[in-house]
Amino acid sequence: GQQLNQSPQSMFIQEGEDVSMNCTSSSIFNTWLWYKQEPGEGPVLLIALYKAGELTSNGRLTAQFGITRKDSFLNISASIPSDVGIYFCAGQPSLNNNDMRFGAGTRLTVKP
Amino acid sequence: DAGITQSPRHKVTETGTPVTLRCHQTENHRYMYWYRQDPGHGLRLIHYSYGVKDTDKGEVSDGYSVSRSKTEDFLLTLESATSSQTSVYFCAIRSSSNTEAFFGQGTRLTVV
Numbered sequence: 001g002q003q004l005n006q007s008p009q010s011m012f013i014q015e016g017e018d019v020s021m022n023c024t025s026s027s028i029f030n031t032w033l034w035y036k037q038e039p040g041e042g043p044v045l046l047i048a049l050y051k052a053g054e055l056t057s058n059g060r061l062t063a064q065f066g067i068t069r070k071d072s073f074l075n076i077s078a079s080i081p082s083d084v085g086i087y088f089c090a091g092q093p094s095l096n097n098n099d100m101r102f103g104a105g106t107r108l109t110v111k112p
Numbered sequence: 113d114a115g116i117t118q119s120p121r122h123k124v125t126e127t128g129t130p131v132t133l134r135c136h137q138t139e140n141h142r143y144m145y146w147y148r149q150d151p152g153h154g155l156r157l158i159h160y161s162y163g164v165k166d167t168d169k170g171e172v173s174d175g176y177s178v179s180r181s182k183t184e185d186f187l188l189t190l191e192s193a194t195s196s197q198t199s200v201y202f203c204a205i206r207s208s209s210n211t212e213a214f215f216g217q218g219t220r221l222t223v224v
Contacts, residue, residue, distance in 0.1 A: 003171075007154075030210045033211065033212070033213075040217075040218075041217065041218075042204075042215025042216055042217055042218055043155070043201050043215050044215070045200075045212045045213070045214075046128070048211050048212060050211070058156035076191070077182070088154060088155065090155075090213075092211065097158070098143065098160065098162045098168065099160065099168075099170070100145060100204070100206070100213055101157060102147070102154050102156070102157075102169070103154055104152060104154035105154040105155075106155055
């Protein structure tokens, strides 16, 4: 269906390490988005992807829209303590542009 | 900050009572969404609206109803609250020309 499968569920890394997380779906998405949520706050958009194959960077963050339009990944390079939070992928299914679905999130912990 | 306000921010209610959560926006955006966030499930879509009086169900709509009588307000109602509806509820808004969704601060609802 239109569910997004996000992995890993959680990551514990050392400061300075690179991070990679991904999202897959059995159906096609028109748009892939990556959000970050900090405690007590709503999610905030990090990167938006609009075309298959698109690779976009935002500082130390890089995300790609998969060629099949059924997956996306987010990389964080040289992690720092303030990268801690929950990262969500989200997307608009091709069958319904009004809809917006989220993955279950990846909880990132960065040890100084 | 995007002009989106959720009220109340916290609520404790008894099983079987009706509850209404309000989302108010000052951005005149077309789309409004209600999500619930639970550990291990990420953000799950309850209902969304694509215009005044135009709403549709999300993936976890049972036990919830919504109304949008004007552009700026999107109400989520639990007709008869159950303990399984204890959650953090987020409202989001999105314009028709942009993929980015802006989130409110969330409402923590506890049903006892």
